[in-house]
Amino acid sequence: MDDGIHIEGLSKRYGAGDTAVDALKDVNMRIAPGEVVGLVGPSGSGKTTLLKCLGAVIEPTRGRMTLGSEVIYDSEQGGWKTPDLRALRRDRIGFVFQAPYLIPFLDVTDNVALLPMLAGRTNSASRARALELLQALDVAHRAGAQPSELSGGEQQRVSIARALANQPPVILADEPTAPLDSERALAVVRILNQMASQYQTAIIVVTHDEKIIPTFKRIYHIRDGRTVEEAGEGREIS
Amino acid sequence: MISLAGRDILHSWGKFVLTGVGLGLLIGATLTMAGVYRGMVDDARVLLTNSGADIWVVQKDTQGPYAESSSIRDDVYRGLLGMPGVAQAANVTYLTMQVRHGARESRTMVVGFEQGQPGEPGYLVAGRRLLRGHFEAIADVKTGFKLGERIRIRRHDYEVVGLTRRMVSSGGDPMVFIPLKDAQEAQFLKDNDAIIADRARTEANPALNRPGVPGLLDAVTASQTINHSVNAVLVKVGAGDTAANVAQEIRRWKHVQAYTREQMEEILIEKLVATSAKQIGMFLAILTVVSAAIVAFIIYTMTLGKIREIAVLKLIGTRNRTIAGMILQQALGLGLIGFIVGKISATLWAPAFPKYVLLETADAMRALAIVMVVCALASTLAIRAALKVDPATAIGG
Numbered sequence: 001m002d003d004g005i006h007i008e009g010l011s012k013r014y015g016a017g018d019t020a021v022d023a024l025k026d027v028n029m030r031i032a033p034g035e036v037v038g039l040v041g042p043s044g045s046g047k048t049t050l051l052k053c054l055g056a057v058i059e060p061t062r063g064r065m066t067l068g069s070e071v072i073y074d075s076e077q078g079g080w081k082t083p084d085l086r087a088l089r090r091d092r093i094g095f096v097f098q099a100p101y102l103i104p105f106l107d108v109t110d111n112v113a114l115l116p117m118l119a120g121r122t123n124s125a126s127r128a129r130a131l132e133l134l135q136a137l138d139v140a141h142r143a144g145a146q147p148s149e150l151s152g153g154e155q156q157r158v159s160i161a162r163a164l165a166n167q168p169p170v171i172l173a174d175e176p177t178a179p180l181d182s183e184r185a186l187a188v189v190r191i192l193n194q195m196a197s198q199y200q201t202a203i204i205v206v207t208h209d210e211k212i213i214p215t216f217k218r219i220y221h222i223r224d225g226r227t228v229e230e231a232g233e234g235r236e237i238s
Numbered sequence: 239m240i241s242l243a244g245r246d247i248l249h250s251w252g253k254f255v256l257t258g259v260g261l262g263l264l265i266g267a268t269l270t271m272a273g274v275y276r277g278m279v280d281d282a283r284v285l286l287t288n289s290g291a292d293i294w295v296v297q298k299d300t301q302g303p304y305a306e307s308s309s310i311r312d313d314v315y316r317g318l319l320g321m322p323g324v325a326q327a328a329n330v331t332y333l334t335m336q337v338r339h340g341a342r343e344s345r346t347m348v349v350g351f352e353q354g355q356p357g358e359p360g361y362l363v364a365g366r367r368l369l370r371g372h373f374e375a376i377a378d379v380k381t382g383f384k385l386g387e388r389i390r391i392r393r394h395d396y397e398v399v400g401l402t403r404r405m406v407s408s409g410g411d412p413m414v415f416i417p418l419k420d421a422q423e424a425q426f427l428k429d430n431d432a433i434i435a436d437r438a439r440t441e442a443n444p445a446l447n448r449p450g451v452p453g454l455l456d457a458v459t460a461s462q463t464i465n466h467s468v469n470a471v472l473v474k475v476g477a478g479d480t481a482a483n484v485a486q487e488i489r490r491w492k493h494v495q496a497y498t499r500e501q502m503e504e505i506l507i508e509k510l511v512a513t514s515a516k517q518i519g520m521f522l523a524i525l526t527v528v529s530a531a532i533v534a535f536i537i538y539t540m541t542l543g544k545i546r547e548i549a550v551l552k553l554i555g556t557r558n559r560t561i562a563g564m565i566l567q568q569a570l571g572l573g574l575i576g577f578i579v580g581k582i583s584a585t586l587w588a589p590a591f592p593k594y595v596l597l598e599t600a601d602a603m604r605a606l607a608i609v610m611v612v613c614a615l616a617s618t619l620a621i622r623a624a625l626k627v628d629p630a631t632a633i634g635g
């Protein structure tokens with residue numbers, strides 16, 4: 001299998017000397033395209049650190065990461081494969097956060113269309129792509145609205161559309177359901193599952209959320225910087 | 239690509255416009271300051287042009303009638319007329335005084351001139367030239383007088399028969415023109431008590447009041463009340479002669495000082511207006527610094543308010559160049575709004591100023607360039623803060 005996400009022997013140490021923190025210790029993970037996995041663990045266990053490494057915003061100390069068919073990081077071979085981490089994030093990684101973090105001065109369509117635009121696509125092609133995603137996420141009727149005029153659930157769907165905009169092989173979601181009630185939280189997970197299979201995206205969902213944990217087919221438990229894989233319940237969302 | 243700066247401005251246009259208006263009023267004040275200076279220089283030039291002279295002949299060792307008091311005898315002009323190159327020469331007097339108009343008193347410069355000679359106001363906006371030799375006046379419209387009104391100067395009333403415009407002294411006081419003879423009298427006229435006291439003193443002087451010489455006392459008294467001085471002689475140079483040469487000849491042969499137009503301009507602008515220019519220059523510098531501080535502060539706080547969005551923009555792959563460009567464009571946008579508001583307000587309020595305010599397009603263009611440069615510099619603080627934002631903060635903890 002050479003698609004999806006593949007993490008081998010990933011370690012991250014913050015700081016040095018006496019105050020050094022080993023946030024990740026030899027983490028191994030593999031997520032197939034179209035798969036949604038949960039990443040759970042107690043506070044301080046290293047979940048966010050893992051997402052930051054994978055999201056190319058901090059540099060791991062050791063290990064290897066593969067996105068899609070390409071190695072993006074290998075500590076044995078000089079670290080990052082590309083010097084342009086922004087382009088890497090823009091084109092190959094989608095981010096969904098706990099809060100939607102939409103750009104308040106762009107309307108819904110342009111919040112989504114911004115990514116293809118940043119990647120150099122024309123405004124009209126970018127907006128067409130945005131509308132298509134908004135349709136898929138059932139918020140197309142709010143396409144011309146300002147982010148502040150949307151409900152929390154709508155905002156979160158727009159942020160998922162944004163994460164999908166450049167068709168990245170990977171989406172990293174950090175507590176995407178935290179601010180939502182259980183019905184909306186389940187709806188978001190359902191959408192993530194739909195999008196994963198529709199666009200063949202590998203999705204990692206970091207969560208504490210007891211409501212959604214039973215929906216994952218596969219879960220990685222992380223404790224003290226080490227991961228343990230476990231089969232989830234994979235409960236159907238009605 | 240869409241303009242992030244433009245969208246942000248549209249999104250929070252209320253804040254932008256309010257700030258822009260505030261900045262604009264400041265820029266308007268700055269433009270007006272520059273206009274005040276330009277107005278002073280222009281007033282000085284107009285004063286020289288309107289006097290119609292090529293050469294100003296004044297008392298030796300003085301800098302002329304506008305800078306210092308100068309007094310020469312009123313027959314000097316005859317000698318000048320005899321010199322080669324001198325086409326016309328005429329006496330003028332200048333007297334700054336408070337003139338009462340209704341309930342209001344204003345500072346004016348009373349000019350005494352000879353009809354048909356240099357020194358006569360060049361063009362009238364209303365009325366006619368002086369026809370009678372006495373007690374008629376031509377007033378600058380800024381004095382507030384209308385045709386037919388009477389101006390009280392010392393002991394006589396003068397009827398306003400003509401109105402002129404942009405005739406002000408180097409101090410910006412509007413002028414009133416009256417016949418030379420009247421002006422000479424007004425200028426050197428003593429009040430009644432002084433005359434009586436003088437007469438008494440003359441009478442008490444045995445050398446002047448000799449019983450054996452009838453008429454001597456009267457002659458002496460008469461000579462004391464007649465004034466034979468003027469402040470300057472205005473000379474027009476004949477065709478084919480240069481003012482510089484003629485002025486040099488006058489200086490050489492007469493015990494007077496003679497200035498050409500260029501020299502008078504230098505005295506007026508470089509000496510008289512110079513202190514004001516420095517004063518205004520200081521103001522301009524301070525206003526520029528204050529505007530820069532305001533723009534820097536506003537753009538900086540606006541940027542700090544967007545730190546989270548900037549982190550998200552960076553996380554999803556926006557380049558530093560794009561983010562810096564966004565902030566720079568906002569600063570320039572603010573500057574542009576400010577400049578437009580400033581230009582409009584300066585244009586609106588300039589006519590209300592008591593002295594002439596000359597808003598030059600070149601100054602406005604210079605101000606626009608300075609505003610843009612200042613805004614660009616002021617935005618660097620905010621740009622630095624934005625570039626320091628770590629995209630990892632968007633992911634959170």
Ligand SMILES: Nc1ncnc2c1ncn2[C@@H]1O[C@H](COP(=O)(O)OP(=O)(O)OP(=O)(O)O)[C@@H](O)[C@H]1O
Nearest residue numbers: 014015021023042043044045046047048049050635
């Ligand atoms: N920038 C940093 N410098 C030093 N130590 C850090 C830094 N970021 C995180 N850590 C440490 O690394 C460990 C893992 O942190 P991380 O943020 O990955 O935890 P987490 O699993 O996301 O916790 P939570 O569920 O509370 O968000 C913690 O002990 C934390 O204190």
Ligand SMILES: [Mg+2]
Nearest residue numbers: 047048634635
């Ligand atoms: Mg965390």
